[in-house]
Amino acid sequence: MANTAVRPIHKGEGTGKSVHELIESPDFKALVKKRWSVSMTLLALLFVSYYGFILLIAEAKDFVSQKIGEVTTLAIPLGVAAIVAAWALTAFYVVWANKSYDPEVERLKAQLLKR
Amino acid sequence: MTLTGAIQQLVLSQAAPAAAAPMQTSLGSPTFMSILFFFIIVSVTLIITYWAAKKTKTSSEFYAAGRSVSALQNGFALAGDYMSAASFLGISGMCALKGYDGMIYATGWLVGWPALMFLVGEPLRNLGKFTFADVVAFRLQQKPVRIAAAIGGVLTVLTYTIAQMVGAGTLIKLMFGLPYEVAELIVGIVMLAYVLFGGMIATTWVQIIKAGLLLFGVSLLFILVLSNFSFNPGNLYAEVVKQYGQKALEPGGLVTSPLEAVSLGLALMFGLLGLPHILMRFYTVPDAKAARKSVFYATGLIGYFYIIIPIVGFGASVLVGRQFITAIDKGGNMASPLIAELLGGKAFIGFIAAVAFATILAVVAGLTLAGASAYSHDIYVNVLKGGHATEEEQVKAAKMATIFFGIAAVGLGILFKGQNVAYMVGLTFAVAASANFPALLMSIVWKKFTTWGAVWSIIIGTFTSLGMIILSPTVWVDVFKNAAPIIPLKNPAIFSMSAAFLAGWLVSLAKPEADAQAKFEEEKLRTYLGVGAE
Numbered sequence: 207m208a209n210t211a212v213r214p215i216h217k218g219e220g221t222g223k224s225v226h227e228l229i230e231s232p233d234f235k236a237l238v239k240k241r242w243s244v245s246m247t248l249l250a251l252l253f254v255s256y257y258g259f260i261l262l263i264a265e266a267k268d269f270v271s272q273k274i275g276e277v278t279t280l281a282i283p284l285g286v287a288a289i290v291a292a293w294a295l296t297a298f299y300v301v302w303a304n305k306s307y308d309p310e311v312e313r314l315k316a317q318l319l320k321r
Numbered sequence: 322m323t324l325t326g327a328i329q330q331l332v333l334s335q336a337a338p339a340a341a342a343p344m345q346t347s348l349g350s351p352t353f354m355s356i357l358f359f360f361i362i363v364s365v366t367l368i369i370t371y372w373a374a375k376k377t378k379t380s381s382e383f384y385a386a387g388r389s390v391s392a393l394q395n396g397f398a399l400a401g402d403y404m405s406a407a408s409f410l411g412i413s414g415m416c417a418l419k420g421y422d423g424m425i426y427a428t429g430w431l432v433g434w435p436a437l438m439f440l441v442g443e444p445l446r447n448l449g450k451f452t453f454a455d456v457v458a459f460r461l462q463q464k465p466v467r468i469a470a471a472i473g474g475v476l477t478v479l480t481y482t483i484a485q486m487v488g489a490g491t492l493i494k495l496m497f498g499l500p501y502e503v504a505e506l507i508v509g510i511v512m513l514a515y516v517l518f519g520g521m522i523a524t525t526w527v528q529i530i531k532a533g534l535l536l537f538g539v540s541l542l543f544i545l546v547l548s549n550f551s552f553n554p555g556n557l558y559a560e561v562v563k564q565y566g567q568k569a570l571e572p573g574g575l576v577t578s579p580l581e582a583v584s585l586g587l588a589l590m591f592g593l594l595g596l597p598h599i600l601m602r603f604y605t606v607p608d609a610k611a612a613r614k615s616v617f618y619a620t621g622l623i624g625y626f627y628i629i630i631p632i633v634g635f636g637a638s639v640l641v642g643r644q645f646i647t648a649i650d651k652g653g654n655m656a657s658p659l660i661a662e663l664l665g666g667k668a669f670i671g672f673i674a675a676v677a678f679a680t681i682l683a684v685v686a687g688l689t690l691a692g693a694s695a696y697s698h699d700i701y702v703n704v705l706k707g708g709h710a711t712e713e714e715q716v717k718a719a720k721m722a723t724i725f726f727g728i729a730a731v732g733l734g735i736l737f738k739g740q741n742v743a744y745m746v747g748l749t750f751a752v753a754a755s756a757n758f759p760a761l762l763m764s765i766v767w768k769k770f771t772t773w774g775a776v777w778s779i780i781i782g783t784f785t786s787l788g789m790i791i792l793s794p795t796v797w798v799d800v801f802k803n804a805a806p807i808i809p810l811k812n813p814a815i816f817s818m819s820a821a822f823l824a825g826w827l828v829s830l831a832k833p834e835a836d837a838q839a840k841f842e843e844e845k846l847r848t849y850l851g852v853g854a855e
Binding site: 225226228229234237238241242245246248249252256257259260261263264265267270271275276277278279281282285286288289290292293295296297299300303304308311314315318 | 421424425427428429431432434435436438439440443554555558559561562567570571572576577578579582583586590610613614616617620621624627628631766842843845846849850851852
């Protein structure tokens with residue numbers, strides 16, 4: 207390719223970071239930390255909703271067997287809720303990543319020294 | 322008759338009042354409608370395969386559809402890759418026969434998807450090329466890690482394939498009346514045609530079509546069932562209670578021991594994160610953002626499916642009747658086809674039977690591609706050829722491995738005929754959660770992870786889960802017919818997965834690997850920013 211040899215030089219680009227500098231920069235560290243704290247929080251919520259549901263079924267049978275309608279038991283909406291909750295958590299992650307994570311990734315990528 | 326004609330007929334026929342059991346069924350003999358729908362589905366998918374074959378020249382096209390699949394397409398394909406005939410026919414059958422327990426079972430099959438998104442989805446897309454072993458081996462010594470990862474990968478794919486093929490033979494025999502061996506051969510040949518000629522592009526479209534047909538068919542069943550109860554689930558539940566007592570809406574014997582329940586939950590949740598045929602789909606999308614979105618779509622589609630399928634099962638239990646369902650198949654697997662026939666006539670049962678067939682084809686095609694890549698990409702290209710193989714050599718090796726795997730699938734399906742393979746699915750998820758997942762996660766997040774840490778984590782995970790399942794009630798008692806199990810726990814994941822993490826951790830700490838640590842910066846750059854991703 208012809209364009210690999212010539213790289214346009216913009217003013218102010220001289221501050222570009224090496225890989226090492228970028229990885230060690232507070233911004234990158236903050237991004238990684240934020241990414242895992244968001245996903246770990248969501249994973250914890252997934253555990254709470256799924257295992258909460260399963261342990262209720264196993265340990266509190268009378269509670270989940272109570273009728274909420276003519277015959278419908280509480281267990282039925284709980285089961286549906288466990289599924290909806292799992293999906294809602296993925297929705298939350300996508301919204302967060304699209305709004306906060308991706309722009310920060312673009313910003314940090316721009317700081318990287320062209321290689 | 323055209324497809325729309327058939328659908329019209331089946332929408333009209335819902336006006337007919339649902340007769341109470343006993344009913345007549347065309348199950349077990351090939352009907353005109355079922356054969357027609359079967360040929361329509363197979364013809365359309367083979368035409369797509371022909372089109373895909375022209376676009377499948379390079380290894381990236383063969384394994385990863387040229388990374389050109391959109392997030393929504395991949396969401397459908399992931400759903401199509403995951404929703405097996407067992408979950409379609411099995412969960413509705415379980416709701417029909419056991420009532421509420423079927424719903425508990427259904428929720429377990431969904432919980433892995435959010436975990437997949439939070440833990441490995443994006444890193445996998447950024448770090449790998451074609452297989453999950455690419456990620457594990459990213460900064461480690463290729464040969465030992467690739468060989469170990471291929472063992473874990475092939476074992477999970479093979480056990481899952483056996484479960485699918487045995488189920489396929491049995492179901493097709495029940496629905497079409499075809500001999501078991503003929504059914505195995507048809508599945509094997511059609512599936513091989515997709516994968517061999519159309520690679521990942523054809524497999525993706527087969528999975529998208531299957532997911533669409535399955536969701537359409539089950540949605541229609543759901544509406545037809547509810548139309549018999551003035552669209553009020555409460556009325557349906559009232560009828561269930563009238564016929565089978567309040568117990569049918571209460572949790573029964575599925576979850577008894579909390580330890581067992583937690584362990585099963587771990588296997589279902591983290592097993593998904595170690596299923597090679599699912600992980601492989603992440604390489605078909607252009608970037609990490611699309612990977613993330615595709616999991617969101619897949620979770621929505623699969624969740625919707627698991628929410629409506631119990632209604633179909635409950636509907637079958639009151640409209641067809643448990644007695645009649647078990648008379649056709651003791652396990653209840655024919656609940657969905659039977660309620661389809663009752664409410665939609667021969668056209669609808671033909672459609673549902675053909676969809677079940679397509680379901681099996683799509684899942685087995687995905688498995689074959691994953692099994693083939695574990696050999697051709699991980700072992701042949703990266704171990705035997707030291708990472709230097711020409712495009713031509715790579716595609717040829719992939720196709721040879723596909724043929725070999727396809728023959729193995731049919732052979733194993735026939736070999737295991739009539740065997741109790743119920744434990745195979747549990748085994749797949751336990752091995753995936755214990756052998757593949759811990760090494761994958763540690764390689765992404767832990768700087769000090771080493772080559773031998775990965776190898777030992779995979780080996781310990783594989784053999785602990787395998788050994789514990791063989792000694793558990795599901796194999797030791799149910800298959801080997803011993804009086805009592807050596808290990809009472811049916812689901813070993815809580816122990817085998819912990820053992821794999823522990824092994825990876827201890828071995829890595831015992832002998833640090835400077836090379837691997839030095840490359841971690843490069844890996845982080847790629848994991849989080851996608852710089853250098855393929």
